[in-house]
Amino acid sequence: MNRTIVKAEKLRKVYHLFAEEIAAVDGVDLEITAGEFVSIMGPSGSGKTTLLDMIGCLDSISDGTLEILGEDVSSTPESQLVKTRRGQIGFIFQDFSLIPSLTALENLQLGLFLAGKQTNRQKCLEMLDKVHLSHRCNHLPKQMSGGEQQRVAIARALVIEPDFLLADEPTGHLDTATTQTVFALLKEINAQQNLTIILATHDASIGSQTQRTILLKDGKIAS
Ligand SMILES: Nc1ncnc2c1ncn2[C@@H]1O[C@H](COP(=O)(O)OP(=O)(O)OP(=O)(O)O)[C@@H](O)[C@H]1O
Numbered sequence: 001m002n003r004t005i006v007k008a009e010k011l012r013k014v015y016h017l018f019a020e021e022i023a024a025v026d027g028v029d030l031e032i033t034a035g036e037f038v039s040i041m042g043p044s045g046s047g048k049t050t051l052l053d054m055i056g057c058l059d060s061i062s063d064g065t066l067e068i069l070g071e072d073v074s075s076t077p078e079s080q081l082v083k084t085r086r087g088q089i090g091f092i093f094q095d096f097s098l099i100p101s102l103t104a105l106e107n108l109q110l111g112l113f114l115a116g117k118q119t120n121r122q123k124c125l126e127m128l129d130k131v132h133l134s135h136r137c138n139h140l141p142k143q144m145s146g147g148e149q150q151r152v153a154i155a156r157a158l159v160i161e162p163d164f165l166l167a168d169e170p171t172g173h174l175d176t177a178t179t180q181t182v183f184a185l186l187k188e189i190n191a192q193q194n195l196t197i198i199l200a201t202h203d204a205s206i207g208s209q210t211q212r213t214i215l216l217k218d219g220k221i222a223s
């Protein structure tokens with residue numbers, strides 16, 4: 001049987017803003033197994049980012065249970081969660097989140113360093129080659145197109161050899177053609193490496209191409 005990557009039961013996240021209580025994620029049951037490519041869809045404010053942030057151990061849970069890579073996050077010490085987050089989960093964000101003063105290669109090396117792994121230059125070069133960016137190794141983010149920057153961010157997420165990838169609106173800032181290029185790369189990674197990918201998107205054309213779509217509405221799974 002495939003390894004369970006994420007298991008959530010009655011998962012909730014409640015934010016308190018002044019007197020208001022906002023249930024951003026409101027009783028989600030979910031299981032994702034190794035090798036799956038899952039999209040999380042739903043209107044703005046439906047809880048996609050909040051759910052991904054909890055899965056990525058970037059935010060605490062309010063109620064229910066959440067197991068990431070077999071670890072119950074509520075009973076895991078923060079120091080271990082930091083290790084899991086940095087060393088075992090690859091993150092890709094809408095705004096690429098590259099360090100502007102570092103080249104593509106240096107961004108990957110920093111990613112390895114932060115993951116507590118050897119900053120192996122050759123490994124980073126090979127990863128940039130895999131995302132077809134060998135010719136951009138020494139470029140700064142501002143010297144690259146949006147699609148190229150996102151491919152660097154994908155390479156940075158992959159070079160740490162994560163157990164799974166989380167992508168929050170990875171194509172949100174890209175035009176239609178570049179969206180397809182970046183998405184095709186993610187699909188190739190999932191198929192070739194059997195790497196689990198969990199991706200939040202507004203884009204139905206992307207969501208419809210993943211193996212499974214989880215539709216959120218008001219913090220609940222609608223389908
Ligand atoms: N830190 C916070 N404090 C208070 N409320 C928050 C916080 N973060 C998110 N929310 C609220 O939680 C709900 C879910 O937000 P979330 O960002 O998860 O939605 P989303 O589906 O990712 O939306 P989008 O498609 O616009 O990115 C929203 O109502 C939002 O206003």
Ligand SMILES: [Mg+2]
Nearest residue numbers: 048049050168
């Ligand atoms: Mg969001």
